[in-house]
Amino acid sequence: MHFNAFDMLVPVHQTPGLWRHPESQIDRFDQLEYWTGLSQTLERAGFTSLFLADIPGIYDVYGGSHHAAARGGVQYPLLDLQVMVPALAAATEHLGFGITASVTYEQPYLLARRFATLDHLTKGRIAWNIVTSYQDSAARNLGLAGQIPHDERYDRADEFLEVMYKLFEHSVDDQAVVADRETGVFVDPERVRGIEHHGKWFSVPGEMLTHPGPQRTPLLFQAGSSARGQKFAVDHGEAIFVINAKPDKLADQVASTRAALAEAGRDPYSVKFSAMVTIIVGETEQEAQARLQGYRQYVDTEAALTLFGGWTGVDLSGLDEDAYVADVQTEANQSALAIFTKDPSKKWTVRDVAEFISIGGRGPTIVGDPVQVVDELVRYQEISGVDGFNVSAAVRPADFERFEHYITPELGRRGLLPERPQTPVTLRESLLGAGPRLAADHPAHRLVVG
Numbered sequence: 001m002h003f004n005a006f007d008m009l010v011p012v013h014q015t016p017g018l019w020r021h022p023e024s025q026i027d028r029f030d031q032l033e034y035w036t037g038l039s040q041t042l043e044r045a046g047f048t049s050l051f052l053a054d055i056p057g058i059y060d061v062y063g064g065s066h067h068a069a070a071r072g073g074v075q076y077p078l079l080d081l082q083v084m085v086p087a088l089a090a091a092t093e094h095l096g097f098g099i100t101a102s103v104t105y106e107q108p109y110l111l112a113r114r115f116a117t118l119d120h121l122t123k124g125r126i127a128w129n130i131v132t133s134y135q136d137s138a139a140r141n142l143g144l145a146g147q148i149p150h151d152e153r154y155d156r157a158d159e160f161l162e163v164m165y166k167l168f169e170h171s172v173d174d175q176a177v178v179a180d181r182e183t184g185v186f187v188d189p190e191r192v193r194g195i196e197h198h199g200k201w202f203s204v205p206g207e208m209l210t211h212p213g214p215q216r217t218p219l220l221f222q223a224g225s226s227a228r229g230q231k232f233a234v235d236h237g238e239a240i241f242v243i244n245a246k247p248d249k250l251a252d253q254v255a256s257t258r259a260a261l262a263e264a265g266r267d268p269y270s271v272k273f274s275a276m277v278t279i280i281v282g283e284t285e286q287e288a289q290a291r292l293q294g295y296r297q298y299v300d301t302e303a304a305l306t307l308f309g310g311w312t313g314v315d316l317s318g319l320d321e322d323a324y325v326a327d328v329q330t331e332a333n334q335s336a337l338a339i340f341t342k343d344p345s346k347k348w349t350v351r352d353v354a355e356f357i358s359i360g361g362r363g364p365t366i367v368g369d370p371v372q373v374v375d376e377l378v379r380y381q382e383i384s385g386v387d388g389f390n391v392s393a394a395v396r397p398a399d400f401e402r403f404e405h406y407i408t409p410e411l412g413r414r415g416l417l418p419e420r421p422q423t424p425v426t427l428r429e430s431l432l433g434a435g436p437r438l439a440a441d442h443p444a445h446r447l448v449v450g
């Protein structure tokens with residue numbers, strides 16, 4: 001059972017309002033020492049990686065402005081994680097880093113170099129969380145009149161990935177850097193070639209700007225859960241991040257994605273699923289429940305609806321709290337909206353949505369003593385078929401420290417934590433249990449270059 005920590009370089013990630021909790025230190029989110037300290041805690045606690053979310057815009061859907069996001073610190077202010085990661089890698093040995101980067105707003109040629117650089121500097125301890133993004137505010141500030149429609153973003157993303165694979169896998173040979181002082185040759189030019197990519201959205205004829213890192217292509221994480229998003233995951237993902245409070249519902253998604261992987265000629269069990277979860281643990285059940293009650297005093301309803309608006313593009317401001325949330329066509333995150341509007345067991349009101357999101361965002365929250373928490377993780381895993389968890393913390397970093405103190409020993413007793421090799425390995429090796437490079441059955445290897 002692997003564990004990634006799910007976090008973001010912001011005051012509020014998934015649990016609004018809790019930055020005001022007396023134990024919260026997240027007002028230090030703009031200090032490097034906060035994040036190096038957290039990374040070291042996670043490494044000691046047995047986490048495989050720190051998975052960092054990122055968005056290229058402000059959440060300005062709720063109330064039609066940035067005010068609520070600013071007031072509540074809702075994924076704002078937001079630091080640049082790509083700048084942060086090398087410092088975190090220098091403070092740790094084994095921990096991997098999930099790096100979210102948007103294919104809708106980055107350029108493949110430069111992004112490939114940035115990931116190769118990060119792969120070198122971290123000794124192969126990075127993953128790329130490939131996102132297509134979902135905010136109008138991002139589109140407006142990055143040169144577009146509006147968002148590219150949802151499914152078209154994924155079509156364009158397919159070509160973006162094609163360019164990345166060509167740059168990562170096919171442009172520079174492993175033996176290209178010779179650094180031969182006798183002959184005066186640093187890079188053998190015969191071992192470097194232009195990729196001659198001329199497509200619908202991208203034209204990249206030239207050579208990759210740097211030499212391959214330990215993983216060549218970073219470990220590929222994918223988190224889109226719409227029908228088109230799942231197809232993209234099957235075509236590219238090596239690890240898939242899912243969110244669902246109900247493990248039986250998730251079981252359908254996991255099973256259908258594994259079936260689609262097999263159909264596409266990929267080993268369905270080579271791809272790892274991680275489910276988001278928030279954990280509130282206490283020494284005893286009573287203490288854990290008391291903590292939950294304590295947390296509830298700090299929830300921020302407006303900030304919760306600001307998160308909802310950001311994810312879904314749907315503005316619930318000014319509505320009666322008892323009004324039902326109806327389904328609409330959105331060009332934002334379709335799977336995030338569907339959780340509330342396509343639930344056969346319940347019609348969600350505005351109040352229900354705000355209450356649900358307030359602690360733990362769209363995922364499940366597990367509350368209990370260490371034995372109860374691990375029992376529930378085991379049950380969730382058995383029902384859903386996921387391979388591990390992306391753990392989000394309500395009070396930061398206290399809930400991660402409590403994980404180390406309470407959950408790690410219980411996981412250890414049951415032999416549930418992956419064994420850590422003495423010598424650090426790449427993230428692809430530690431998360432997938434595979435080699436450092438893309439598997440032979442990955443579609444990237446089927447590309448014809450030139």
Ligand SMILES: Cc1cc2nc3c(=O)[nH]c(=O)nc-3n(C[C@H](O)[C@H](O)[C@H](O)COP(=O)(O)O)c2cc1C
Pocket residue numbers: 052053054055056100102130131132133134223224225226227228229230241242243332333334335336
């Ligand atoms: C679990 C999960 C995590 C995501 N994390 C991010 C993120 O950090 N940044 C981002 O721009 N999009 C993120 N997304 C958005 C998707 O990757 C995708 O760009 C968009 O929401 C459309 O997704 P859909 O296929 O589920 O409709 C996330 C989506 C999910 C389901």
